Amino acid sequence: MSELPAPITAPPGADELAARLAKVQCAMREQGLDTYVSFDPVNIYYLTHFANQVHERPFLLVIPGEGVPTLVVPLLEKSHVEARARCPLDYATYYEFPAPEGGNWHDVYRAQIPSGSRVGVESAMPVGICQRTPGETRVTDIIEEVRLVKSEYEIGRNVHACQVVNLGHEKVLETCRPGVVEGAIYAAASQAMLGRILADIPHANIIVSRAVGAVWPPALSHDPHIVPTFGTAMEHGGPHVSIVFAQVDGYGVELERTFFLGAVPEPAKAPFDAMLAARARAYELARPGANLSEIDRAVRARITDRGYGDRILHRTGHGFGITGHEAPYVAEGYDRELEPGMLISIEPGIYIPGIGGFRHSDTVLVTDAGCVPLTRAPETLADLTIPL
Amino acid sequence: MSELPAPITAPPGADELAARLAKVQCAMREQGLDTYVSFDPVNIYYLTHFANQVHERPFLLVIPGEGVPTLVVPLLEKSHVEARARCPLDYATYYEFPAPEGGNWHDVYRAQIPSGSRVGVESAMPVGICQRTPGETRVTDIIEEVRLVKSEYEIGRNVHACQVVNLGHEKVLETCRPGVVEGAIYAAASQAMLGRILADIPHANIIVSRAVGAVWPPALSHDPHIVPTFGTAMEHGGPHVSIVFAQVDGYGVELERTFFLGAVPEPAKAPFDAMLAARARAYELARPGANLSEIDRAVRARITDRGYGDRILHRTGHGFGITGHEAPYVAEGYDRELEPGMLISIEPGIYIPGIGGFRHSDTVLVTDAGCVPLTRAPETLADLTIPL
Helix, strand or coil: CCCCCCCCCCCCCHHHHHHHHHHHHHHHHHCCCCEEEECCHHHHHHHHCCCCCCCCCCCEEEEECCCCCEEEEEHHHHHHHHHHCCCCCEEEEECCCCCCCCCCHHHHHHCCCCCCCEEEECCCCEHHHHCCCCCEEEECCHHHHHHCCCCHHHHHHHHHHHHHHHHHHHHHHHHCCCCCEHHHHHHHHHHHHHHHHHHHCCCCCHHHCEEEEEEECCCCCCCCCCCCCCCCECCCEEEEEEEEEEEECCEEEEEECEEEECCCCHHHHHHHHHHHHHHHHHHHHCCCCCEHHHHHHHHHHHHHHCCCHHHCCCCCEEECECCCCEEEEECCCCCCECCCCCEEEECCEEEECCCEEEECEEEEEEECCEEEECCCCCCCCCCCEECC | CCCCCCCCCCCCCHHHHHHHHHHHHHHHHHCCCCEEEECCHHHHHHHHCCCCCCCCCCCEEEEECCCCCEEEEEHHHHHHHHHHCCCCCEEEEECCCCCCCCCCHHHHHHCCCCCCCEEEECCCCEHHHHCCCCCEEEECCHHHHHHCCCCHHHHHHHHHHHHHHHHHHHHHHHHCCCCCEHHHHHHHHHHHHHHHHHHHCCCCCHHHCEEEEEEECCCCCCCCCCCCCCCCECCCEEEEEEEEEEEECCEEEEEECEEEECCCCHHHHHHHHHHHHHHHHHHHHCCCCCEHHHHHHHHHHHHHHCCCHHHCCCCCEEECECCCCEEEEECCCCCCECCCCCEEEECCEEEECCCEEEECEEEEEEECCEEEECCCCCCCCCCCEECC
16 A cells, blocks of 8 residues: 555656547447547546636537547637647637627537538537537547546556645644634645645646635534535534545545544544444455445445444545546446546545534545555544644 | 616525526526426526536426426535525435436436426536436527526626726736736735635635636737746736636626736737727627627727738627626627627737737626726726836
8 A cells, every 4th residue: 555656747748648549539439430529628638638618619629530639619719729739639710609600610510520420429518519510429428438547647647636635635734723714724725735736837737727625614514515615613623524625737636534623522433433434444345346336335334334324425435537526436326347547535424413524535546456545644533633 | 987886795685586587487488398407507506596516416407387496406415505595496306426226316307397398408408418308308598598688686796796806907917017927916816806705795605706817928918818827927018918807706707908017019009009999999889779790890890990800819798697708799690689787898809929919808787878897997008008
């Protein structure tokens, strides 16, 4: 569990991006597709290293069965793409959204797809764009599938991103004291992380860079998806639950801990321990060949055995990569096997109104030998009880 | 042009949200729809005051022909919705994404729509969700249509948001000096704006709050959609082009100026003047009843008359509301009339490689009498040449 892959901060080489495209084109052949169209900016970034923001002017990557993809792009973004993309690309520009008859994005887009094509599209493609797609369209998430297993380069980028959130989490634990408001914790953690990102990657792309550190104090921690305001105050005791996540020049990870300020209330001890036990069970089971649905089931069973079966609000984990939330899912109903090179969170949680929330989350790499957390922070109740 | 509507920072009342829903349901009747489904978080926010982040767990607002909408929502987000929504809502929760057979989001979603329904969906709805929508679906952007004309409440919110960007723009002009890097300008402007947002709206929803201030120095300003890095340095002279935008607790606006540090290079004078002339033409024409396509054509003609017809990269403007970029568009091909209560940018631009970019942008309210800019910053070459 000790040797981590080396961190990488350099942009991807042409070979890395060519290998990603080759996998997509191979899957297209297997599925009998002549063309694949990507709208999702995450997928476009994965294949090109160019990041766009979604707005009314569509960006569409039209991928042929072999050869260079064509990016359908608004005229005023072309040089932006050229400045960032690191793979061969052809361009088809349109002037504006909307444009006079015959000069709209869909006129330009339609001309890129040979008539009679069998065209694959993402399930995330807006139906308004899908309706303008010529040929025989079929919804199939090929690029998400290719993204599931990471290359050595990607792992290096995520290892670096984890160094950033490790730093952010240290700032959170340093700053979080009774009476301190959320805004102060957020500012300290996010500035530290952003500073580190810019120091390590001076040309980091801000469209795909963000860093957030926050804490759910005990009054909220039983409710993991409620969003604290900047004025939310920290409390004596706990459980406080930290959430630190970052997308570092396009690579997303997270680190979360359940911790206490000064003292551990008696009713918090057993659920904290049950959460640790469930987490240990997940680490035990998360190895190549394990079924993700079954891991989730076994982890839930461990929580249920401890008497908290009705205090579960979410699955055991989710994948990472370009984003901080993607496939594979460690969830009942997601019936596929873990593979080396997958990157997942392990974060079983227990949520008890009146007592609070209990969840640690790490960004974990699946290797041939089992799994290795790439994030680092204290784990035990003793280490997570901060003396005041 | 002097009397601005009063700023509003309070959340919407039940009557405001009821009026928005009534307009949507009225349009549904006109279009013969039994049900309308909204996926777009902007539209869900508009109707409920609840903001979700889009991820793999869908949020779907199912609107019946009359009565209360049902929000299909992941279990762990229900209390988050309850904490923020300010309208009557029914809930249909699903446990997780994915979930075991029969307990997935689409099982819960399908059960909300009576069989045989005529169902309207947004063009932004992902095709993967559209395919799971029962009944006879039709793509129709009803809520975008309703959002085009603002209520008095919305105008008050946007007036307040403009006060925030006015402050941010002052900070940009204060901070921007030769040699200063982008990161310093960004930090000064965005912190000032965020501070103001939190001072005015302590419970501002951070999911729909952001504030960005940046400057394109002369080396980049001819290229409006390239994104500077934090290390990009400002220069002597100009044209520098500022971009300040904010989404203030869910209401988006922008303010941009072309300015000079110390001196105005001779070749920049004529295009600056041409830009001002085109802008004046747009203000002249932007009144209720004017066709948006024709305004854009006339403004382009003014630029072309000055000899810069081949230096145009974008339309004259776009709408504002919940976001900083939405319908209506001041663009050739957008053939509809301006109406009182619409909120648009007026920002004709001229872009000359080797000289730079020329664009002012304001957030402008269309009134019975014409139009009123809600943003305020210097406009003339003299006022925008900053002494060093």
